[in-house]
Amino acid sequence: MRVSADAAGTVALGRCLADLLGPGDTVLLQGPLGSGKTTLAQGIAEGLGASAATSPTFVLIQEYRGGRLPVYHIDLYRIESEVEAWALGLTDYFYGDGVCLVEWPERAPALMPDDAVVIQIEFLDGxxxxxxxxxxxxxxAEILRSFDERC
Incomplete structure (x- = not known):
């Protein structure tokens, strides 16, 4: 568990986590609206060399290339069924050459990879x-052991 005082702290945690990620890794981001899922995803994307990561809510999948690894930022908030998520071809991204960041993975749990870092974000006061x-x-598990040692 980590506590982040503000958006800058959340971005910094994302950057540190990014250093530990490799091809085919997936990070599942859970939490209520406005909790900081996209902010954390921005930190991870920045840490991987992508710039100007934005929320993919209206396009569902944003791809960022040009950094250390491709980043596939997926937002399932607007998905209403696993069938709809399946039609997006999500599984093609999970086992590819980049890192997948998935917001709202609980909208399509059967499609998520068996091995993923899951991050639950909750509001604190302020x-x-x-x-x-x-x-x-x-x-x-290996990623999180390294995260505990380095971040």
């Missing part, structure tokens, strides 16, 4: 956020 990290497999 601007603060509590970020709880969980691994769902061996690769994500």
């Amino acid at each position: 601007e603060g956020r509590r970020l709880t990290f969980r691994a769902t497999g061996p690769r994500s």
Whole structure:
């Protein structure tokens, strides 16, 4: 668990996590509207060398190339069923050459990879956020062990 006092702190956590991610890694971002999922995704994207990451809510998937790894930023907020998510071809992104950042993964849980870093973001008083990290497999567990040591 980490506590971030403000948006800059959330971005910094994302940048640090980015240093530990490799091709095929997935980060699932959970939390209520306005909790900082996109802010954390921006930090991860910046850490991977992408610039000007924005929320993909209205386009569903934003691709950022030109950094250390491609970044696939996926926002499932507007998805109403797993069938609709499947039609987007999400699984093609999960096992590719880049890093996937998925906001609202609970909208299509059956499509999420078995091994992912899950980050739950909760509001604290004021601007603060509590970020709880969980691994769902061996690769994500390795990432989080390194995160605990370095970040």
